[in-house]
Amino acid sequence: MSDKTYKVPTMQEMSAKGESPEVLFWVGCAGSFDDRYKAVTIAFTKILNEVGINFAVLGPEESCTGDPARRGGNEFLFQMQAMSNIQVLDGYNVKKIVTACPHCFNTLKNEYPELGGNYDVVHHSTFLQGLINDGKVTLKDGGEFKGKKITFHDSCYLGRANGVYEAPRDVIKALDAELVEMKRCKTKGLCCGAGGAQMFKDAEPGNKEINIERTEEALDTGAEVIAAGCPFCMTMMGDGVKNKEKEGSVKVLDLAELIAKNQGL
Amino acid sequence: MAYISQIAFLLVLAVAGYLLSKRIGRIKKNIQLGKDIDRSDQKGERTKNMLLVAFGQKKMFKKVIPAFFHFLIYAGFLIINLEVLEFIIDGIAGTHRIFAPVLGDFYTVAINIFEFLAVAVLLACVVFLIRRNILGIKRFTTLAGWPKLDGNLILVIEIILMFAILTMNATDMLLQGNDPHYTQTGDFFFSSFLTPLFEGMSVSALHFVERFAWWFHIIGILGFALYVTYSKHLHIFMAFPNTYFARLVPKGQMKNMDEVTTEVKAMLGVGDAGSSEPPAEIARFGAKDANDLFWTDLMGAYACTECGRCTEQCPANITGKKLSPRKIMMDTRDRIEEIGLNLQAGKPSEDGKSLLGDYITAEEVNACTSCNACVEACPININPLDIILQMRRYMAMEESSSPQSWNSMFQNVETNFAPWKFPPTDRFNWADKVNN
């Protein structure tokens, strides 16, 4: 809708100009390669542009944080990844990072310090909450989601792993939507099934897929939107909704997408 | 004559003390078979956790009904045991209710409180027996064999011990008018309901019943204490150190393997890797057997109450996979006990068996989503996930036996710097789409 040209500055460009951004947007592998999550990356980029945040990305210099390798047990590979990422980040003197992936968030925030990488890392839900609270994003009254039922699926690596439960919910409430909770939520939230490197292999034999169990619970709330804040949750819940043939009536959307839609971006 | 019972009492006490200290020593040694990990920091925070979670039962109250009855048993256990102090002094000194003359009326009040608690404990045990055996609660019905029997035995023993106290008090009251040895105490409310059962008895019969109940109770308590060390009931003690020494970092943070850091730094030629010292001897990457785990993991295994709250929340278990975090803890305890017994018998520590393989299968380890639901659910802050992840490290780094898809993922990360097989040069292509 907007005819504005959105910019995606890279760290390299900025440092060539002798500038440094306020915050680095860590896009993550899913945000860079996964077709569905690229839309989230773009939505968040548009919001950053709209608000006029001085940000940059690493672009081609970004590399996997190593999270899936570490969760799969390959500590060597994780530490190789981590140390070369730290070299890049420190090379640009990065201080603050925002990311739309709870796995990247957890790894950068909690696990890089022990390897010498110390940054102020926030998940985009907290970042968006901050923009709303500071009045930098004013949500339109009677936007697309007004009065609609939205349920939030807690990502394990945002919720239990790091205790972030309220930021995503505050974002949803700011949309004037009706936030409905699933039976298992917050500290008791049920995993989508993809964490701990499960995203990269088939599940062990059982009698049900975890994402189906979780999707059923989400659908039981009667919500029209299942909000998520994690690329893996997004895939799992999206697949679950398709499996239940509900993709016509129920959408799985990221928090940044909710805001971007409200703003008509 | 009186001396005989005093000597007998001392003997009982000595035997119980000996067996108990031997057993405690064994458990301590077994826990020390684990790898070292430093948990000596943040003493204030640790004490706070112990007071809230173990002493205050904070996490139990996520389930209100069992928490209430559990609290009755817990409070009863703590307070009624004050009476054991009197038992022991009486037993050694040959006195009877030595505190009664000292405390006067307050003694009657105290015993009435103990009796109230005894009845409360009794009721709670009955409720728990019903929950375990009749209500079909999944986390209990999935137990079989010894763990199931153990859970029921504890409750039955507690019921019997409480009855012994009440019987003792009931006959004591009847004897108070007839035998000068029995100090006048005033009425005990709850045990007076039992007195009709004994009213017709002769003084000597009453005497026998009273003494029998006394001995039964004290020997029962001592025997129970010993039994507890072989049982899931050990949590009544282990919950305290376990909550004290539990991890304090965010749940998502995996423990860094410093031995790997040293090697990686040397490979990349960064940091302080220049030191010419040979790397410290590395026993094994990750964990194959129980003694490859950290002592905190082994302590957790001894602390585990086998309540199954972890498994009840586990997404893998809920959807029918073999993984059960409760089983991870129970297997770890069984295996470290076995290793301990081998060592005690002078056998070599390698017995051809290992925790991973003989107790826990790769299938279980691989099914975990690292969601931390088990860690969150555990009422005494045990961390089954920590054990699972250490086994994954062993499988990936020592055996290269990770699932094939993970090996491909590792390879992608290594060569393409992403878990999927996309060329790194495409990483920034998304930016082309921002403006259309």
Ligand code: SF4
């Ligand atoms: S962390 Fe693993 S074992 Fe624990 S609940 Fe989640 S999937 Fe189950």
Ligand code: SF4
């Ligand atoms: S690990 Fe904790 S939650 Fe699981 S059975 Fe043991 S005590 Fe219960």
